[in-house]
Amino acid sequence: MTRYANTTYDALEIGMEASMRRLCVADDLYVFAHASGNMNPMHLPDLDGDGDGAPEAVAPSAWLAALISGVFGNCLPGPGTLYRSQSLRFVGRAHPGEELVARVRVTAKGENREVTFDVCVDGPEGRRLVEGEAVVIAPDRAVSVEAGAVPGLTVQRHVHFDRMLERAEHLDPIPTAVVAPEKADALEGALLGRDHTLISPILVGSAALIAQAATEAGLDIAGLEIIDEPDPARAAARAVALVHEGRAKAVMKGHLHTDLLLSAVMKRDGGLRTGRRLSHVFAMDVPGVDHMVFVTDAAINISPDLATKVDIVQNAIDLARALGVEEPKAGILSAVEVVNPNIPSTVDAAALSKMADRGQITGGLVDGPLAMDNAIDLQAAATKGIRSLVAGRADILVAPNLESANMIAKQLTFMAHAEAGGLVIGAMVPVILTSRADDEKARLASCAIAALHAAYGAGR
Structure with a gap:
């Protein structure tokens, strides 16, 4: 079972970075639609959202942004991290079947445990999908958590x-x-x-x-x-x-x-x-x-x-x-x-x-x-x-x-x-x-x- 440990504010250094890989699958789009309430057919695998006769199955931009939060919560700084702000530019699109990489890199440390990061999400062959900056409140004490503590999901599809x-x-x-x-x-x-x-x-x-x-x-x-x-x-x-x-x-x-x-x-x-x-x-x-x-x-x-x-x-x-x-x-x-x-x-x-x-x-x-x-x-x-x-x-x-x-x-x-x-x-x-x-x-x-x-x- 995977255990996630954090890096406290005092241990963070400029230039530290972390990344996570994620295969985008059709079920991700369905789960996001339920969690967000966004039923835009552009983001549902089997629907034609723009009337061109074919399903678009575009991964929602907000879902791509959530991959960045996954790096913060799991890797760097890790468990105990909270968002302060995030500013992103969405410069590409992702689809089911593509492997994505979310990356964060420490660029500055401020008062009240605030840490600034450069953030991005890349698609296959390094194709840039998301880029921007995020500010988080880093944890002040060591915390770890087992992945199994979160219930699993089964999407009701046939x-x-x-x-x-x-x-x-x-x-x-x-x-x-x-x-x-x-x-x-x-x-x-x-x-x-x-x-x-x-x-x-x-x-x-x-x-x-x-x-x-x-x-x-x-x-x-x-x-x-x-x-x-x-x-x-x-x-x-x-x-x-x-x-x-x-x-x-x-x-x-x-x-x-x-x-x-x-x-x-x-x-x-x-x-x-x-x-x-x-x-x-x-x-x-x-x-x-x-x-x-x-x-x-x-x-x-x-x-x-x-x-x-x-x-x-x-x-x-x-x-x-x-x-x-x-x-x-x-x-x-x-x-x-x-x-x-x-x-x-x-x-x-x-x-x-x-x-x-x-x-x-x-x-x-x-x-x-x-x-x-x-x-x-x-x-x-x-x-x-x-x-x-x-x-x-x-x-x-x-x-x-x-x-x-x-x-x-x-x-x-x-x-x-x-x-x-x-x-x-x-x-x-x-x-x-x-x-x-x-x-x-x-x-x-x-x-x-x-x-x-x-x-x-x-x-x-």
Whole structure:
């Protein structure tokens, strides 16, 4: 842990200098906007502030000035320093991705512990951004402080989903049978996917209710194919038939019970079964986590046996690979990280790990049993003495049963502010399950996941 110590007024000498380096990142701009209340779009990474069609993402000048205060507070004079005045000229601009250097140099000492400094901030290749003079009141006694005394910050952004949406929008939209989109929220999800060129919806349900929902919500459904089938069960069966006819490459849940949709999908004769068990995977963008997190199975298999868990793990690995994870790491979760015959999930986890070693699960790394902490945190894994390529690095969290998987996904969503997109894997085509609680980004993410998964399957 870093400790910052000061230089008292009596110990300061003319010519003393100090500097600090800082990589400017997009999160800095968001934090400054919240702290200052300055919502100028010129300073927000994703907004176009001057109407030229491209985001400017200019680091605020006041933020650059704050880098100088960081040198005073941390380095010279250090802890205990207070500002008296500062006069600056802003002669350049900084942007996220640039490394900046703030420098201060003592030029004069005055009465009442006042010290004058030349100050500046330089960008890459010494490009001058800020220059000027500052006067501070230097400390009169030695003080030190640990950096860990200040709480950390996590910016609530969903950069992984942003990148995923950007990738998916370059693909051709996949024709998607949307079952019973007879309420505004269900219809909006399908039209969002259409507007972002992720899916090409075929609306299957009550034509009258679909039209009513569109009118009430002010949605434009002109030009969309609508297959009038008021009965939800028959609408689900008709959507499945569209897949067999080659007209649909995905199925999307609208305003009907999930069981009705999945019963049509899993029907032995005329359904969308393959040789693999269906399972649901949440792809989750958790603020502060540097990779996407996959949680399975939170929606279909209530108490899966070992054979079903094999398919659950394989489905999740396949989806993670479709979304760009080269070698997904699947952590098989339990309450403990050792095999205990009294905890059946630990025995299943050990079996799944060995099956992956023997090639019965392919495309990723599998290890377990792992408790939640040592599956996702390297320090927790090291503390427990776990040596594994998966422990502390898991992309995929495989829960013992539906209840625990659902709890993990909901906790990440409502307590860690994650965004979640869900997909049913293992059928002939991806099945998009959306919820009335989903916001716009979650609905878009589910469509993007389906598009990327369909493209991945077509390329194999």
